[in-house]
Amino acid sequence: MALDKVKFGTNWLAEAEHGGYYQAVADGTYEKYGLDVEIVQGGPQAANSALLIAGKIDFYMGSPQGSINAIIQQIPIMDVAAIFQKDPQILMAHPDQGIETFADLAKLPTILMGKDGFLSYFEWMKANFTGFSDSQYKPYTFNPAPFIADPKSAQQGYLTSEPFAVEQQAGWTPKVFLLADQGYSPYSETITVQKKLVEENPDLVQRFVDATIIGWYNYLYHDNSAANALIKKDNPDMTDEQLAYSIAKMKEYGLVESGDADDGGIGCMTDAHYKKFYDEMAAVGLFETGVAFDKAYTTDFVCKNVGADLKP
Template sequence: MSRDQNRPSFTSRRSLLAGALAATTLAACGRSEAPVDEEGRVRLRFATDWHARAEHGGFYQALAGGAYARRGLNVQIVQGRPGIDVPQLLASGAVELGLGSDSFIPLNLVAEGAPVKAVAAFFQKDTRILLTHPDAGLKSIADLKGRPFLLTESAAATFWVWLKARYGFTDDQLAAYDYDPAAFIADPRAVQQGYLGTDPYTIERSAHFTPRTFLLADEDYLSYATMVLAPNAFARDNAAALRSFIAASAEGWRDYIHGDARAADALIRRDNPQMTQAELDHARQALKDNSIVDGGDAALYGLGTMTEDRWRTFFESMSAAGVYPATLNWREAFTTQYLPGRG
C-alpha cells in the first residue's frame, strides 16, 4: 500500500498549512524549551509519515541501540498512520520534530509562511519509482511516452509536473491510482507510481512477475527524502538537543544499513505488526543497494547532509515547471547549521 494513501491532496494540504500557520506563529513568539524527564534527559517526540517500516529504520535503530539515550535524549517515535499530517502536528505542538517525505514539503511550508525548516536529510535519493511490466524495450523513463500513468492526486501535482517538463508527457496520460495494484497488473502498458522498498516486492508477490522499476532519483530528480523537520523556534531554543538528535539518527542509519538491524526491526514490528521480516529485509537491502542513505553528498559530508546547490537546483527546476513562483525564498526551506560538525 502506498504511503500517499489518505494523505491530504496537494490543494487541501495548502489549506491545512494556512490554518497551521497561526498556531506555529504564536508558538514562535515565546520560548519553547523541550521538557526533561526524571533522569534529566530531553524529551523529544518525533512523528513519522506512515506506519513503521524499513524507511524509518535508522531512527528505530538509534532508539534500540541507545544512540539517543547516550546523548541525553528521551525520544518517542510517534508512528504515522493514514491521514497523518506531520506539519499539522508540528504546528499544534503535538510533537517537537517530524519527518518530511520529500523536498516539496519544506518548500510548501515556505510558500505558506510557516516557520518550519528541514534540518537534515537522511535519504540522499527519494525512493519514488515508476513501475512497468517487464519489457526489454523500455530503457529509460523517456520510453514511457504515451503510456497510461496511474498516479495519486498529490503525485500529479508534484513529481508529475517534473516528468512532463523533462520528458514531454501530457496530462491525457493520467489515470487515477486507487492504491490497488489490480489495474496496473491487468494492463501490460500501464505505469504505476510506487516506492522502491515496498511496491516491487508487493507486485512480485501478488502478480508473480518482477516489475521493471525506474528510480526517479537516477534520472536527476533531486528531491531529498526522510528529512527531519523542526519549527524555527524549537530549533533556536533547543539547539544542543537538536544537534544530538541528528547525530544520533545518523549513527542509527549507519548501523541500520551496515550493521545488525534485528533490534530495530523488532521495534518496527512491535509498532506495525502487519510488517513482515521478509518485507523489512527486502526494503533494507534496496536502500543499501541503491545508496539511498550514504550515497551522493552523504559520502563526502556525512549522513543527513544537505547542500544549498542541490536545494537551488531542485527549486529552480520546479519553479520553471510552474510549481512555485520564481520569487519564493527557497533558502528558508532548510538549514544546515544543526548537522554534525556545523554551527
C-alpha cells in the same frame, strides 16, 4: 542526568525506511545523547505535519517540498537534515512491453499516479522528457491489481515497497525506474522542526540529528534485529521479507548514501542541492519564483561525518 523527552513523527506506518530512528531507540543511542525519544507513527489518518506546526511533536519526517510550501504560507518550520539523498519515488512497468528506458514510459497509454504525484513530479517529467501527457493519468488507489492486470500501464510507487508487492502478487519482477536517477532532485525524509526550536535549543536539535545519523549507520551495517522488532511491534503487518527487501534496495540505489552524503556523511544537505530542486520546480510552476527558499532549511547541523566510522 534527566533525559530530554521529545516526540518524532514519521510520515507513514513503521517500515525499514524509518529504521535508523528505531535503531537509535533500540540500541540506546538516543539515550546516550540525553534523549528520551517517542516515535509517533504516521499513516493514512495521521496528521503528523500538523502536529509539528501545532507544537505537539518536536521533529517530523518531512520533505523539501513541504518545507518550501510552509515558507510560502509563512509557517516557520525548516529542514535540519536529509536522511534520504534520493527521493524513493519510482515508476514501474511490465517487463515484457519493450520499456527499456524511462523515456519509453511515454509510449504507454496509462500511468497510475496519486494526485500529489500528478501535480509534482509528473510536471517535471513533462518538462524534461518528450511525449508524456495528462491523458496518461489515471488515479492510483494504492492497490497494484489494476497495474498487474494492464500490461500497457505504468504505476507509481516507492522503490522499497510497491515492486516487492507486485513480485509477491503477480510472480514477476516489474521494470523499475527511480525518478532520482533520471534527474528528479529532491531530498527525502528530511528531519523537520519548528524554527523556534533551532533558535532556542540548537543543542537539542544537534543531539537528535547526530544520534539519528548514528542510528542509520548501525541500522544499515550492524545488528538491526532489535530495531526491526520495534518496527513490527508498531506495524504488525510488516514482514521480515519486506524489511530485508527494503534495506537491500536502500543500499543498492544509494537512497541514504550517495550525493552529498558521500562527502559529508548520512544526513548531509547542501545549499547547491536545495537550490537546484527549488529552481527546477519553480521552472515547471510548482513553486512561485522569488520565494526565500533558503529559509526552509539550515545546513548547520549536518555534513560533519558524524558516525561515518561505523560504516564497514
